Amino acid sequence: MAKSPAGKKPPSARLPVADRPPAAPARLKDVADHAGVHISTASRALDPLKERRISPDVAEKVKASARALGYQGNVIAASLRRRRSHTVGVVVPDLTNPMFPPMFRGIEDRLQQIGYSALLTNSDFNLEREWQLLDMFIKRQVDGLILATARLDDPIVRAALERGMEIVLMNRSTAGTAVPAILADEPAGIREAFDHLHDLGHRRIAHIAGPQDVSTGRTRREAFAAVAASHGLEAGPRNVVIAGQFSEEAGRRAALHLLESGFAPTGIVAANDALALGVYDALDELNLACPGDVSVTGFNDMPFVDKLKPALTSVRIPQYRMGYEAADELVARLDDPARPVARRILPPKLIIRDSTGPVRQSA
DNA sequence: ATTCTCCGGTCATCAAACCC
DNA sequence: GGGTTTGATGACCGGAGAAT
Numbered sequence A: 001m002a003k004s005p006a007g008k009k010p011p012s013a014r015l016p017v018a019d020r021p022p023a024a025p026a027r028l029k030d031v032a033d034h035a036g037v038h039i040s041t042a043s044r045a046l047d048p049l050k051e052r053r054i055s056p057d058v059a060e061k062v063k064a065s066a067r068a069l070g071y072q073g074n075v076i077a078a079s080l081r082r083r084r085s086h087t088v089g090v091v092v093p094d095l096t097n098p099m100f101p102p103m104f105r106g107i108e109d110r111l112q113q114i115g116y117s118a119l120l121t122n123s124d125f126n127l128e129r130e131w132q133l134l135d136m137f138i139k140r141q142v143d144g145l146i147l148a149t150a151r152l153d154d155p156i157v158r159a160a161l162e163r164g165m166e167i168v169l170m171n172r173s174t175a176g177t178a179v180p181a182i183l184a185d186e187p188a189g190i191r192e193a194f195d196h197l198h199d200l201g202h203r204r205i206a207h208i209a210g211p212q213d214v215s216t217g218r219t220r221r222e223a224f225a226a227v228a229a230s231h232g233l234e235a236g237p238r239n240v241v242i243a244g245q246f247s248e249e250a251g252r253r254a255a256l257h258l259l260e261s262g263f264a265p266t267g268i269v270a271a272n273d274a275l276a277l278g279v280y281d282a283l284d285e286l287n288l289a290c291p292g293d294v295s296v297t298g299f300n301d302m303p304f305v306d307k308l309k310p311a312l313t314s315v316r317i318p319q320y321r322m323g324y325e326a327a328d329e330l331v332a333r334l335d336d337p338a339r340p341v342a343r344r345i346l347p348p349k350l351i352i353r354d355s356t357g358p359v360r361q362s363a
Numbered sequence B: 001a002t003t004c005t006c007c008g009g010t011c012a013t014c015a016a017a018c019c020c
Numbered sequence C: 001g002g003g004t005t006t007g008a009t010g011a012c013c014g015g016a017g018a019a020t
Helices: A028-035 A039-046 A056-069 A075-082 A100-112 A127-139 A155-162 A186-199 A215-230 A248-260 A273-285 A319-335
Strands: A087-092 A117-122 A144-147 A166-170 A181-184 A205-209 A240-242 A267-270 A295-300 A313-316 A343-346 A349-351
Touching: A028 A039, A028 A056, A039 A056, A087 A100, A087 A127, A100 A117, A100 A319, A117 A127, A127 A155, A144 A155, A144 A319, A155 A166, A166 A319, A181 A186, A181 A319, A186 A205, A186 A215, A186 A267, A186 A295, A186 A313, A186 A349, A205 A215, A205 A248, A205 A273, A215 A240, A240 A248, A248 A267, A248 A273, A267 A273, A273 A295, A319 A343
Parallel strands: A087 A117, A087 A144, A144 A166, A166 A181, A181 A343, A205 A240, A205 A267, A267 A295, A295 A313
Antiparallel strands: A313 A349
């Protein structure tokens, strides 16, 4: 494939540079001309990483010209050459879940430090939608992905990895494949919630588990079983009910099923706050008091659960920090793709409020 | 149908100018 | 002589649209 010889340049059919409209945004060339330096020099002077190689006088002159012309730079053009879009795609399963805004703030704050921005999207728990989003992110040439949607076996994650995309999982992990992830120490969180109920005298403790095809649902259920066993208590079909989704409605149905069975729990460990809300609904319907008849704990401590009646006792996970660390890990991987796959585990903390109380003596 | 040009900026590289 | 700064050049990125 020989290159055609360079040579004649036919007159451009497009708008000649000299005829650019006066309002057209300043280009680097304009800044260079204004400062009386070469475009290469202007480029170096405005690049923080290369500024050292330019004399202070010249650098200041170029910067002054950039200010005078209102030069903003052209990120698209730079991305084209550098093959970096300086953009990161973020997918969360449910934007209406108040847990995610703090996470996104953390992501934004970390990315902003290196001049990156994030595209936030919502999958609505829908696999087809996730394929569309992956497609869109590929077309937009994002430099990496932060996913809060991972399933234990996730075709999206596999497809993205096969394309060589940099991914960091947030809040959820996959089984098998090693993928960088930022997670809460869920077993520790479940143990705190269980022990709290146990300390209050509860012995008939049940678990509303989340979907078992995602790590948060599976891990928390397994942790519940382990803690129950360590106390010599049961964790079987009678007191562990699996909700199909992490939603209030799924929690309500699971709780009704549980409360109308023979187990008659005095304490319920819900696998997340949305499920705990559903437990509240079920208790209302059955005219049971919380915490008088049944104590309830949630997980995630999402914003506003302290405003519920009764205020929800919940396992707090550091949401902002989780987002911040996810972005931080992604940034590190963009710098060094050969970096070993890391999992960062963040400590949870039980926040005790009004939804848990001593077991009723007659119970 | 294929090739070329263009957009704006970056990069690598070499050459020239300058200073100590 | 040797190091630093600046200029010059051409390739390049991806896709649209013009030219051939």
